[in-house]
Amino acid sequence: xxxxxxxxxxxxxxxxxxxxxxxxxxxxxxxxxxxxxxxxxxxxxxxxxxxxxxxxxxxxxxxxxxxxxxxxxxxxxxxxxxxxxxxxxxxxxxxxxxxxxxxxxxxxxxxxxxxxxxxxxxxxxxxxxxxxxxxxxxxxxxxxxxxxxxxxxxxxxxxxxxxxxxxxxxxxxxxxxxxxxxxxxxxxxxxxxxxxxxxxxxxxxxxxxxxxxxxxxxxxxxxxxxxxxxxxxxxxxxxxxxxxxxxxxxxxxx
Numbered sequence: 653x654x655x656x657x658x659x660x661x662x663x664x665x666x667x668x669x670x671x672x673x674x675x676x677x678x679x680x681x682x683x684x685x686x687x688x689x690x691x692x693x694x695x696x697x698x699x700x701x702x703x704x705x706x707x708x709x710x711x712x713x714x715x716x717x718x719x720x721x722x723x724x725x726x727x728x729x730x731x732x733x734x735x736x737x738x739x740x741x742x743x744x745x746x747x748x749x750x751x752x753x754x755x756x757x758x759x760x761x762x763x764x765x766x767x768x769x770x771x772x773x774x775x776x777x778x779x780x781x782x783x784x785x786x787x788x789x790x791x792x793x794x795x796x797x798x799x800x801x802x803x804x805x806x807x808x809x810x811x812x813x814x815x816x817x818x819x820x821x822x823x824x825x826x827x828x829x830x831x832x833x834x835x836x837x838x839x840x841x842x843x844x845x846x847x848x849x850x851x852x853x854x855x856x857x858x859x860x861x862x863x864x865x866x867x868x869x870x871x872x873x874x875x876x877x878x879x880x881x882x883x884x885x886x887x888x889x890x891x892x893x894x895x896x897x898x899x900x901x902x903x904x905x906x
Contacts, residue, residue, distance in 0.1 A: 653757070654683070654688070654708065654726065654728070654744070654747070654749070654757075655683045656757070657710070657724040657726075657749055657751070657756070657757065658681070658708045658709070658710055658724060658726070659710070660681060660682050660683055661680050661681070661682065662680065662681055662708055662709075662710065663678060663679070663680060663708075663847075663862070664678070664679045664680065664681050664690055664706040664707065664708055665678060665706060665707040665798045665800070665809060665845045665862075666678070666679055666690060666692075666698070666704055666705075666706040666740075667704065667705050667706070667800045667806070667807040667809060667843065668697075668698055668702050668703065668704040668705070668806060668807065669703075669806070669807070670697065673841070674800055674802060674807055674841060674842070674843050674866070675697045675698070676800055676807075676843045676845070676864050676866075677692050677694070677695060677696070677697055677698075677864075678692070678693075678845070678862045678864070679691055679692045679693075679706075679740075680693075681706075681708070684741065686743070687733060687741050687742065687743055688730070688741075688742050688743075688744065689739060689740070689741055689742075690706065690739065690740045690742060691738060691739050692738045692739070692740075693738070694738075695738070696735065696737065696738045696739070696740065698732055698735065698740055699732065699735060700732050700733070700734060700735050701731065701732060702731070702732045703729070703730075703731060703732075703805050703806040704729075704730050704731075704732060704742065704806055704807075705727055705728065705729055705730070705800075705806045705807050705808060705809050706727075706728050706730060706742070706809070707725075707726070707727050707728075707798050707800075707809035707810075707811075707845075708724075708725070708726050708728065709723055709724060709725035709726070709811060710723060710724045710725075722751065722752050723751070723811075724749060724750070724751050724756075725749075725750050725751075725811050726747050726748065726749040726750065727747065727748075727808065727809045727810060728744050728746075728747040729744070729745050729746040729747065729764075729806060730742040730743055730744045730745060731743045731745055743761075744759055744761075745759075745760075745761045745764045746759060746760050746761065746764050746766075747759050767804040767805050768804070769803070769804050769834075769838070771804070771838040771839065772838070773837050773838055774837065774838060774839070774840065776836070776837065776840055776869065776870060776871040776905075777840075777870045777871070778870060778871055778872075778873060778876065779870035779871065779872045779876065779878075779906035781872065781876055781877065781878035781882075781906070782877055782878065783877065783878055783881065784878055784881025784882055784884075784885065785815070785817040785818075785819075785821060785823070785878070785881075785882060785885070786817055786818045786819075787815060787816070787817060787818070787885055787889070788816040788817055788818050788820075796811050796812065796813060796814070796847075797811075797812055797813075797814045797822075797844055797845055797846045797847065798810070798811060798812065798844070798845040798847075799811075799812040799824060799832060799842060799843075799844055799845075800842060800843040800844070800845070801832050801835035801836055801839070801842050802835055802838075802839040802841055802842070803831075803835050807843075808831060808832060808835055810831075810832050812824050812826070812832075812844075813825065813886065813889075813890045813893055814844070814846070815882065815885055815886055815889060816846075821906060822844055822865060822867075822906070823872070823882055823886070823904065823905065823906050824844075824904070824905050825883075825886060825896070825897060825902050825903070825904050825905075826902065826903050826905065827896075827899065827901055827902055827903070828901045828902070828903050829901065833903055836869055836905065840868045840869045840870075841866075841867075841868055841869075842866075842867065842868070842869055843864055843865065843866045843867075844864075844865045844867075845862055845863070845864050845865075846862065846863045846865070847862055869905040869906065870905065870906045871903065871904070871905060871906075872904040872905065872906050873904075879904060882904065883897060883898075883904070
């Protein structure tokens with residue numbers, strides 16, 4: 653059960669669709685038997701019976717990472733059972749809880765099936781870059797964000813290492829065979845959530861210090877003059893992911 657790994661009042665990055673576009677909001681969770689209550693401090697853009705996805709993890713209190721990524725993290729597919737003001741009551745329908753590189757818990761409700769994805773691939777535009785970037789030092793210790801991409805029926809969420817610049821550019825690296833990369837190469841619209849609580853302190857855990865950035869992704873190909881420099885900056889920020897960042901099958905996005 654989710655409650656075995658993620659405590660009540662944890663943050664949830666919640667995403668759905670409205671007229672085909674991603675809508676996302678930050679909430680906090682409480683467990684209600686087999687359902688989950690999500691409270692939104694500012695607005696509740698979702699509706700009853702809507703198909704949503706919400707991301708949970710326990711990064712609060714985890715100040716150092718390594719290649720094993722010892723963090724509980726999960727992308728939960730759910731249905732909105734009820735809405736009241738700034739609160740949702742949702743029913744999880746599918747998830748896989750990960751810790752390190754293992755799946756430690758999963759749920760698939762009877763009758764749920766993964767939808768077929770018949771979307772055609774698109775050609776992403778190349779990012780116009782002439783050199784490396786000047787990193788945003790205020791995010792130097794902020795290792796991970798949450799990427800929301802467009803999938804069939806409901807958005808997909810995943811934890812991502814990121815690099816940001818003083819000009820508010822965001823860069824991410826993904827493996828070409830990953831589900832998120834397949835989504836990106838079918839639709840370049842996304843939302844990226846940055847948790848600015850980089851120094852996680854338990855007594856300040858309910859600090860709503862998140863930024864949700866909505867945009868479109870561009871590719872940074874290996875022939876791009878900035879690729880090598882940005883790749884090295886990723887390694888310097890997250891040396892525990894050296895093997896991943898230097899994998900020949902990675903793709904870089906801006």
